[in-house]
Amino acid sequence: MPDWSYQTLFRPLLFRLPGRMARSVTLGAIGALSRLPLGSFVIRTLGHMEPSALLHSSIGGVELHAPVGLAGSVDPAGTAHRAMAQFGFGFIELGPVMAEPAAFAAGGTSAAAAPIMLDAAHERIVYPAYAESSGIAAAASRLAKPGHALPQLVRVMPQLGSTPEQALAQLLPMMRQLRQAGAAGFFVDALQQPLVAPEETAWLLKQLRISARADNDLHDAPLFLYIPHDAEETTLVEILKAAELASWTGAVIGESRAADTGGLALDPQDRQSCLAKLKLLRELASPCADFKLISAAGLYEPQDALDAMAAGASYVILHAGLVFAGPGLPKRVNEAILHEKTRLLPAPEPASFWRHWGWMCLLGIGMIVGGLLAWMIAATSVLLPYDEAFLGLKRDDLHHINHRLLHFMSHDRITLAGTMISLGVIYYQLGRYGMRYSLHWARMALLVSGTVGFLSFFLYLGYGYFDPLHAVVALLLLPMFLLSMRRNPDQPFRGSVNVSNDDVWRRAMWGQCCMVVLGFALVIGSITISGYGITTVFVPQDLAYMETTAAQLQAMNPHLVPLIAHDRAGFGGALFSDALALLMMSLWGLQQGQQWLWWTYLLGGAPAFIAAFSVHMHIGYTDFVHLSPALFALALYIGGLVLLYPYLMPRMRRQLQ
Structure with a gap:
């Protein structure tokens, strides 16, 4: 489903379906294609989306072939991960993962079957639940048999309403089990609840980091703080300073749980608050050169990714942009980032006419x-x-x-x-x-x-x-x-993108x-x-x-x-x-x-x-x-x-x- 077919044929049809059905049909079709004998070949041939070697990097010891990740909420069950791993992504996020299966909406009620609302005119997606978690057992099973070679970074989250002590008791065993199953690293999503007591949240984050570093299974795992893009800055700064932000591998500025509904709304306007948080985090972590920032909100087109990187991000995670722009977005983002990199490099010597x-x-x-x-x-x-x-x-x-x-x-x-x-x-x-x-x-x-x-x-x-x-x-x-x-050695495209x-x-x-x-x-x-x-x-x-x-x-x-x-x-x-x-x-x-x-x-x-x-x-x-x-x-x-x-x-x- 490249952009030329998605924008012209499939998107108009899919947008007429209920949101949950459209997602199921799309992921099911792509996933089924990838499992056919020549399915992966067809995907590679249609897209030709292999990232350039100039985009390769390492984050917390994890080798990435591209700076673009796939958000966990796009495909919570991993139905099409094998196919989407060939879209130009460098890593895949799993989660949010909780200890028990859960999908919370307003009042803590189940929302697994509630409709996903899509506003095409304003490019908004509204999920009834912030986290549709199938539980630790299902997540570990998917990690053990991914069907692809991309690193998987798991977003772990305590059960909503947990005390800091309960959250710590949930997160450590989860992370240990997921690491043994193949998790490359973790995004710790523990700031979604109302920050009534910042010192308690800071205590949780600090203890989690200390305990993980002392654990045989987790000591070398990259740990990222997952920060809502709309978090209140004064309280956030207080928490991050107490939690010793620079001691973490990095931070993700990502999606936010709505306090009134418990759901998740993705909006193009999220990019503004995300950029502000990126600049804030870059300042707070400035003494640590190895601290990495990941932007995961408000990314709808390649320019959004470039803006996020200009604000301090080293990596981006795509979600709503895939729905509205199409599956070619990671390739376009990679090309835009590569173009910015190659502009700073000296041009290679012109090839001889008689060479090839x-x-x-x-x-x-x-x-x-x-x-x-x-x-x-x-x-x-x-x-x-x-x-x-x-x-x-x-x-x-x-x-x-x-x-x-x-x-x-x-x-x-x-x-x-x-x-x-x-x-x-x-x-x-x-x-x-x-x-x-x-x-x-x-x-x-x-x-x-x-x-x-x-x-x-x-x-x-x-x-x-x-x-x-x-x-x-x-x-x-x-x-x-x-x-x-x-x-002849391949060279990156140096023209405009x-x-x-x-x-x-x-x-x-x-x-x-x-x-x-x-x-x-x-x-x-x-x-x-x-x-x-x-x-x-x-x-x-x-x-x-x-x-x-x-x-x-x-x-x-x-x-x-x-x-x-x-x-x-x-x-x-x-x-x-x-x-x-x-x-x-x-x-x-x-x-x-x-x-x-x-x-x-x-x-x-x-x-x-x-x-x-x-x-x-x-x-x-x-x-x-x-x-x-x-x-x-x-x-x-x-x-x-x-x-x-x-x-x-x-x-x-x-x-x-």
Whole structure:
């Protein structure tokens, strides 16, 4: 469920469901996908969300691959943790966990089945209970069998209404059991109750820290104070000073329990009080350089995370933002943080043209030139001398057999030529703007597309026809492809990144959806065309256009159908390679302000569509059923270009305004 599908298709549907049902459906679907044999591969392929090595860090001895965490209340039962561990998160929060199963609402009554209220207009979520805890036993079981490799930090909480002594007696055994089960560290959530006696709360926190350090199981576990973002500052400062704040690993500025209802309300306005608490805690803990702050409230877009880090946070935990922005938010936050880091680093030395990317540019140019030559031949003589030798017929003889046969073969070869030009443009652009800067996604897109493209050469052999010109071209281009694929260390993307969930970004999600659907549609279409090319060769509309049958063509000349099959299979293979490049570029490469991507879409797609529609109009092959897939693809292509323009071409947009 990437953002391009979540924002356009799933969010409108899910927001019409009751909140608890929407959460159950979403987590159940994602979790089920991750448990399928290829489910994890699909998630990784659609998202390409692996964090950069520059984001790796250590917190209290725990290694994290990203500074972004998943809030425990998003998925209290851990239904989809295996899937969401691949969304770009560096750690997962479990909890709040209490000693006994509980879900408290007003008056301490059960609220496990009460509705979760969602206010889409104001981006608010209201939970009937602050803590829906399944108890220590269930939490320990999930820790022991997580289904993923991310560190799990557990938020532990005493039963509401407990005295400091009772809270201490509950928390220590819980933490010990959870640590033995695999907890990487703890968030101690003991400040949610009314702070009537600050000295008692301070005593609890101090004793808990001292006891944990003396415990064999807990002495090396990172301990964080969990502080409500709206806690009253004067009382909070008094408690934290008495509890010796700097002796803790760090603090989490997070969610707050409503005193009147016992529930939990998440609101964009929480970011202001969270930022204020971050600055306060940074001042209080300033003597301790290793004290880490985590922001866990009011995070709806990447800019919120950047603001939190500017206020002193080292890590962030996402909750409501995932609901309103989508599952791509952790990746976007990682990219925004990485962008801030790389701005301060010296730029790497420019890669040599002959190292790898230049060869890909030459390969693209070669395909463009080859496509133009193929188009010229297909629009004039159609057949090459070795085609006539294979048939044992001249071009004029073929025309006398069936007056539309040459037109039909021309239509296959011109569409192939347009696809070659399209593929050449994409390869050139990805080489110049992607591989040149060692972008991992660009290299992977070219590797997959190019490998498929060269292997598709063997589709020509499906009917026993060997095309010597195609073989020569493949042999000339293959060394360029191999040289371009030489391993080079990946570099972080240094261009601008999106940090806002504004209207431009939301429209871009529709544009990305159009391009991704187009990519998938072309993949399916190319496989279908290749399949027909090596089996039945013709669809009914083809034979109706030529006013003949496959049997009659076979009877006219036994080599005729293999020749046409070789054209069809070759076109299908080239289209498959083109579709994969388009699809991976659309899935992985879209970044705000990258004008070259928009030009790649425009200049890469135009030759293929111009070739397809011009030749069909020219030869009179205008059957609607036959052209309907191309018309559908054209609508997606134009829609994608229009919707992505403001996102990818901001300078142009400002000039026009």
